[in-house]
Amino acid sequence: xxxxxxxSLTFTGELDTVSTPVAWTALETELAGSNxxxxxxxxxxxxxxxxxxxxxxxxxxxxxxxxGATVALAGLNPELQPLLASFSTEDFEALxxxxxxxxxxxDEVGTATWSWLTDLRQQVEFIGEVTRGVITGLxxxxxxxxxxxxxxxxxxxxxxLPVVSLLTFLVGMVxxxxxxxxxAELGAQVFVANTLxxxxxxELGPVMAAIMLASRSGSAFAAELGTMKVNEELNALKTxxxxxxxxxxxxxxxxxxxxxxVLTIFAMYAGLVGGIPVLLGxxxxxRVVLNQIEISLHFGDLAEGLSKSIVFGAxxxxxxxxxxxxxxxxxxxxxxxxxxxxxxxxxxxxxADVIIAAVTYNLRK
Amino acid sequence: MSEPAKILIEARDLTxxxxxxxxxxxxxxxxxxxxVFAILGxxxxxxxxxxxxxxxxxxxxxxxxxxxxxSLVQAEGEERLRILxxxxxxxxxxxxxxxxxxxxxxxxxxxxxxxxxxLAKDLIALSKLRLVGLEAAxxxxxxxxxxxxxxxxxxxxxxxxxxxxxxxxxxxAGLDPITSAGLDALIRELARGLGITFVMVTHELASIYAxxxxxxxxxxxxxxxVAEGAPxxxxxxxxQPWVRQFLNRGVA
Numbered sequence: 001x002x003x004x005x006x007x008s009l010t011f012t013g014e015l016d017t018v019s020t021p022v023a024w025t026a027l028e029t030e031l032a033g034s035n036x037x038x039x040x041x042x043x044x045x046x047x048x049x050x051x052x053x054x055x056x057x058x059x060x061x062x063x064x065x066x067x068g069a070t071v072a073l074a075g076l077n078p079e080l081q082p083l084l085a086s087f088s089t090e091d092f093e094a095l096x097x098x099x100x101x102x103x104x105x106x107d108e109v110g111t112a113t114w115s116w117l118t119d120l121r122q123q124v125e126f127i128g129e130v131t132r133g134v135i136t137g138l139x140x141x142x143x144x145x146x147x148x149x150x151x152x153x154x155x156x157x158x159x160x161l162p163v164v165s166l167l168t169f170l171v172g173m174v175x176x177x178x179x180x181x182x183x184a185e186l187g188a189q190v191f192v193a194n195t196l197x198x199x200x201x202x203e204l205g206p207v208m209a210a211i212m213l214a215s216r217s218g219s220a221f222a223a224e225l226g227t228m229k230v231n232e233e234l235n236a237l238k239t240x241x242x243x244x245x246x247x248x249x250x251x252x253x254x255x256x257x258x259x260x261x262v263l264t265i266f267a268m269y270a271g272l273v274g275g276i277p278v279l280l281g282x283x284x285x286x287r288v289v290l291n292q293i294e295i296s297l298h299f300g301d302l303a304e305g306l307s308k309s310i311v312f313g314a315x316x317x318x319x320x321x322x323x324x325x326x327x328x329x330x331x332x333x334x335x336x337x338x339x340x341x342x343x344x345x346x347x348x349x350x351x352a353d354v355i356i357a358a359v360t361y362n363l364r365k
Numbered sequence: 366m367s368e369p370a371k372i373l374i375e376a377r378d379l380t381x382x383x384x385x386x387x388x389x390x391x392x393x394x395x396x397x398x399x400x401v402f403a404i405l406g407x408x409x410x411x412x413x414x415x416x417x418x419x420x421x422x423x424x425x426x427x428x429x430x431x432x433x434x435x436s437l438v439q440a441e442g443e444e445r446l447r448i449l450x451x452x453x454x455x456x457x458x459x460x461x462x463x464x465x466x467x468x469x470x471x472x473x474x475x476x477x478x479x480x481x482x483x484l485a486k487d488l489i490a491l492s493k494l495r496l497v498g499l500e501a502a503x504x505x506x507x508x509x510x511x512x513x514x515x516x517x518x519x520x521x522x523x524x525x526x527x528x529x530x531x532x533x534x535x536x537x538a539g540l541d542p543i544t545s546a547g548l549d550a551l552i553r554e555l556a557r558g559l560g561i562t563f564v565m566v567t568h569e570l571a572s573i574y575a576x577x578x579x580x581x582x583x584x585x586x587x588x589x590x591v592a593e594g595a596p597x598x599x600x601x602x603x604x605q606p607w608v609r610q611f612l613n614r615g616v617a
Contacts, residue, residue, distance in 0.1 A: 017479040017526075024482065050527040052481055055488040082558045086492040091500045095468060095487060098504045330508055331463045 005037040009060075012045040015053025024056050031065045039066050044075030054080060058087040119326075126245070126322045133243075133250035148251040149258075156217035157259030164212045164263050165270040168200070171208060172274025175199060180282060189282060193292035196275040201301045202308075205268035206260075207353060210312035213260060214345035218320035221252055222341035225324025226334040234325070249321040256317025257310055264309035268302075300364075308356050315352060316345045372434075373398045373530055373562050374419070379428035381411070381418045388414045389588050392428070394581050398529070401556050401563040401576045403596070406583035407611070412566040413534060415583070419564065420454055420532050421445070433529070450478070452530040453523030457538050459515040461507040467518045468494060468503040474526050493521040496559075497551060513544035517551065524561065531555075533565040537572050549575040570614060582608050 015023065031039075041060060043049075049057070061071050076084065103111070137144040176192055183189045225248060228234055234244050272293060279289045323341035327333045374396035382388045388411040396402045406412045417423050419430055421437045430437045432448050440448050461470045471490040475481060481489070494500050497517040507515055516536060523531055536552070537545040553576050555561050567573060573580060573596050580599065584591040592603045600612040 017475075017481065020485070021480045021482065024485065051489045051492065051525070052479065052485060055481075055485045055492070058488065058492075059485070079560065083492070083496075086495045087488055088491065088495055088500065091491040091495060091503065092484075092488055095491060095503055 005035060006040065007031075007034065007036045007038070007066075008040040008042060010042040010045060012047075014047050015049040015056065017050060017052040020052040020056050024059075027056075027060070027065060034066065036066045036069045039063075039069050039071045041071065041073045042075055043073060043077075046075070046077070049077070049080060051083065054084050055087065058084060062089060122326065123322065126325075127318070129243075129245045130249055130253055130318050130321075133246045134253060136246070137250050137254065144254070145247075145251055149255045152252055152255035153259050156213065156220070156255060157262060160212060160216055160263060161266055163216070164209055164267050167212060168205065168208050168267040168271040169274035171204060172196060172200060172271035173278055175204075175271075176275035176278035180278065190284060190288065190292060192282070193275070193279055193284075193289045194296035196272060197293040197296045198301060200268045200271035200275075201297060201305045203305075203353075203357075205271060206264045206305045206309040206312055207349065208271075209260060209263040209267040209309060210316055210349045211346060213256070213263065213313065214316045214320070214342055214349065217256075218316045218341050218345050219338045221317065221320040222324040222327075222338045223334055225249075225321055226327035226337045229325065229327045230329070230334060244325060249318070249325070252321050253314060253317045256313040258313075260309045260313025260316070261306050264305060268305060304356075304360050308353065311352050311356065312349050315348045319344045319348060371397050373432070374402075374564065375431040375434075376415075376419065377429045377431060379415075379418065379430065380426045381414055381423070382426055383414075383423075387426070387588060389583065390427075391589055394590065394593060396530070396562060396564055398562055399556065399560050400578040401552065401565070403573050403577040403580040404564070404566045404583065405568065405573060405580045405611075407568065407585060410583040410585040411588070412568070412583060416532060416534055416564075416566045420452065421449060450526055451528055452532060453526065453528040455516065455519050455523050455531065455533045455536060457535045459507070459512075459519035461510075461515055461519055461522070463507050466504050466506055467499060467510065467521075470507070470518060471522045471525050473522065478526065490521075490525060493525050494518070496524070496555070497521045511544070512539050513548060516540070516548055520551065520555075524555070524559075528561070530562040530564060533563060533567075535567055535569075536565060537567060537569040542571070545569065545572065546575070548572075552576045570612065582611070 009027075011023075013019070039060070041057070043057070046053075057073060057076070059065065061073050063069055063071050175196055179192050179195050180189055183191055183195070225234075225244075228248075237244050237247055276286070276289055280286060320341040323337045323344060326340075327337040372395045376392050376394050379392040380387070380390040381392070392415065394402075404412050404415055414423075418425050421430070425438060429439070432451055435444075435448050437445070437448050461467075462473070465473065468487070468490050471493050472486050475486040475489060479486070491500060491503060494503050497520050499514060499517050499521065502510060502514060502518070507518070510518060520531070533552070536548055540548065549572050552563055552565075556563055556576070563576070565572075565577070577596050579594060580592075580596050581590045582592040582599070582603070583589075584605075591605050592599050592608045594602075596612065600609060603609045603612065
């Protein structure tokens, strides 16, 4: 720095995205509190300069590193002048001033309540529309697209059998292991088979099958219908005078109602088969195990499990389709509706399960 | 300082396709530094396929793509990344990230590939948005921008790392004629003002006559380049009648 508080700065070599951050920090440290009144920046020896370098030069030229000083740039390549001219302090300040609008607590509560009520209304309307569609389809079977029902039955049902069977087989083993110890303390280890039979037929068979249906096929329904909405295929149906519920949803709901009991039967059997090796390992002969299961299981238990599965199938398929049809706009919309379909389905399965359990308990009394 | 090489991109004996399906064969052309080069052809001629091979999204069946004399096909790892950073790409739909604002979209490559301060990154991103005339829409989400504005924001993102070449895939697709003409003007401005080389795939003749210095025409029947030259010259002098007819569509 000269005695008249004039300083000169010479740039050499390349000023790019690699060298600029280093130069920026070094200059800020060097010039901080330097009390310069005029800064002369010599750029004649600058071999190359990209946008990062120009950002630094702009920042210096605006006097941000030397407050109060006049800054003069000399020797900048004329080709870079238009790029340097594109930098703007006003744009930067406008960006800094921009703060995302943060809704108040009352706004948020109001919006959430309104959204919940709207969703509830849509669900009620949807249930009515689906019920009417299913009844119409059953009364006029020729109007039903049975090929589509079969395709969904295969992809959502038959193709899901291995994974549902494996899952419930393993759950059956876990239940057998976990119940063996407490029942052994009571001297009733043989009743592990009875427990397993009741649990798998009344509760876990239908629930596990429904949860697998929700996570595997329900999410696929929501994603498929959501993508169709994003691609304006649903609008195309509407303009052709076709109901998206009648054309797309009813088939899925009918397939869901038909396939869930089948999946549930497989789940029940796989769970029982999973528990048998554990019981054999505990020293019970196969004949005794099968006998205990036979004694404990009644037709009512199977009927309860299967009736639950029909309700669960209707819930999963219709809720998933509803979430698909409710898909919004933007790239995240399909993902969001898929997530909502799985969460809503599982929640409603459990709620329905509690209601059915309470009803059947009172009926058995 | 040495003079940069005149040839920036070279397709050398390029044969491309998907699986066993051959789309184009023996494609040869050179793109010179600073020019606006267009790849032209009817629907299904393989324009977008060729572009995808030029930017390294797919491996060619045969041949090579050279960017500043370096092979993109043979390059691997860091070397390939270094070559990829030499160019930017504008996809048909803009491909802006919907959850980020315009300025955040433009800043993204700087966030990922540089150690610049937040302030420097904001300054650079805003300067690019100003270059494309979108400084007032910096804080808007892509969903709040019109189709033309989305394309402009995508161009700003594509040039934020100072590429020497910009590939454009159907830049006018889905735009009305006025917005499309505005985009053409921007391309011309960036090419003339900043010296960016453009390689564009399009079948919009108005855009080609407005911005392109040179074009190659792809023939879906022979799967080869059938004509190469300045668009106005080709319109009158192309050897194949269908090329002349193609280039004369809509010309009174």
